[in-house]
Amino acid sequence: MSLAPLLKEVVVHPDPLTIALEAAREGAAVLLAHANRPLEIAEKGRRADLVTAADRASEAAILAVLRAAFPSAAVLAEESGAAPGTSDERWIVDPLDGTTNYAHGYPLYCISIAFERAGELIAGVVYAPAMGECFAAERGAGARRNDAPIAVSTIERVGDAMLCTGFHPADYERNARFFGQASHRAQAVRRDGSAALDLAYTACGRFDGFWEFDLHPWDVAAGTLLVREAGGRVTRVDRGEARVDARSILASNARIHDELADVLA
Ligand code: IPD
Numbered sequence: 001m002s003l004a005p006l007l008k009e010v011v012v013h014p015d016p017l018t019i020a021l022e023a024a025r026e027g028a029a030v031l032l033a034h035a036n037r038p039l040e041i042a043e044k045g046r047r048a049d050l051v052t053a054a055d056r057a058s059e060a061a062i063l064a065v066l067r068a069a070f071p072s073a074a075v076l077a078e079e080s081g082a083a084p085g086t087s088d089e090r091w092i093v094d095p096l097d098g099t100t101n102y103a104h105g106y107p108l109y110c111i112s113i114a115f116e117r118a119g120e121l122i123a124g125v126v127y128a129p130a131m132g133e134c135f136a137a138e139r140g141a142g143a144r145r146n147d148a149p150i151a152v153s154t155i156e157r158v159g160d161a162m163l164c165t166g167f168h169p170a171d172y173e174r175n176a177r178f179f180g181q182a183s184h185r186a187q188a189v190r191r192d193g194s195a196a197l198d199l200a201y202t203a204c205g206r207f208d209g210f211w212e213f214d215l216h217p218w219d220v221a222a223g224t225l226l227v228r229e230a231g232g233r234v235t236r237v238d239r240g241e242a243r244v245d246a247r248s249i250l251a252s253n254a255r256i257h258d259e260l261a262d263v264l265a
Pocket residue numbers: 050094096097098099100166167168169192193194195196212214215219
């Protein structure tokens with residue numbers, strides 16, 4: 001019997017994490033190449049909300065890889081916006097998270113790529129090329145940094161914690177009070193300038209908690225999966241259900257989550 005009719009039925013599904021890693025490497029090559037050139041920096045409408053030619057070129061390189069492997073998936077990418085797909089799959093992409101850091105030569109910036117199926121986060125990559133660190137997670141399979149498994153910290157009290165937060169470029173006042181409250185209670189509060197990397201650092205135990213308001217799906221999608229797969233907890237700051245479009249996020253090692261939510265209440 002000929003195998004041809006049977007073989008026609010075999011559909012090869014690419015692995016989303018492998019594709020996300022490949023796309024992140026392509027984007028990283030673009031960012032590193034542009035980092036050595038004078039940057040064309042523009043403000044995106046709001047004061048201090050920067051975009052560079054590197055953001056756009058990185059996004060183009062990333063989307064080329066994702067679209068070639070998953071032609072039917074929808075895409076939500078920071079610079080080009082939403083593109084519908086014909087399946088229940090979606091890529092969520094920030095081609096450069098931490099643009100202001102990047103523009104100043106501060107190495108805490110990254111590429112963030114997440115893959116959703118039927119609204120569930122399935123795979124996520126946060127790659128910080130200038131730090132030589134690639135964080136990756138797959139639903140149900142844990143989180144890794146450069147191929148080594150990672151876990152959230154084991155700190156039990158906010159008083160022993162190092163926290164991180166971020167500020168909306170056009171609304172510093174909104175988070176100022178919370179920054180003050182947390183600073184009084186925690187050992188330290190940092191503001192590193194890349195929400196996706198802040199979440200990756202929470203996933204690997206460098207930060208014990210992170211919160212921010214006014215974020216977008218591309219800032220939080222991959223990092224949310226990293227924190228969960230590393231054993232942490234993610235909600236909104238008001239403890240409501242975490243969704244990629246929730247805008248506010250509170251991520252922690254789980255142990256200090258309720259106490260931190262009280263501090264920020
Ligand atoms: C920004 C960074 C920053 C956060 C801002 C974001 P961008 O993303 O994640 O840490 O505080 O709210 O907009 O603009 O560098 O991709």
